[in-house]
Amino acid sequence: MSDKTIANDTSSNTEKNPDDWVSGDEPMTGAQRSYLQTLSEQAHQPDQFAEDITKAEASKRIDALRGKLDLGE
Numbered sequence: 001m002s003d004k005t006i007a008n009d010t011s012s013n014t015e016k017n018p019d020d021w022v023s024g025d026e027p028m029t030g031a032q033r034s035y036l037q038t039l040s041e042q043a044h045q046p047d048q049f050a051e052d053i054t055k056a057e058a059s060k061r062i063d064a065l066r067g068k069l070d071l072g073e
Contacts, residue, residue, distance in 0.1 A: 024056030032058040039065035 018024055036058050040049040043065050
């Protein structure tokens, strides 16, 4: 594959749905915990932060909060 083909490959794992992650049911990582807490505070939505959520759920909440805060990619 050329570099251009790789850049346009939409089957990349970086875009995989969190519901399809093999490790999605594991507890969120420390980095996710910190980032989610920060974003939920910035968005004035403290209810979006919870200590006991999975990696997949944390990822979905982070994406939603990033969208709300217009942080983009």
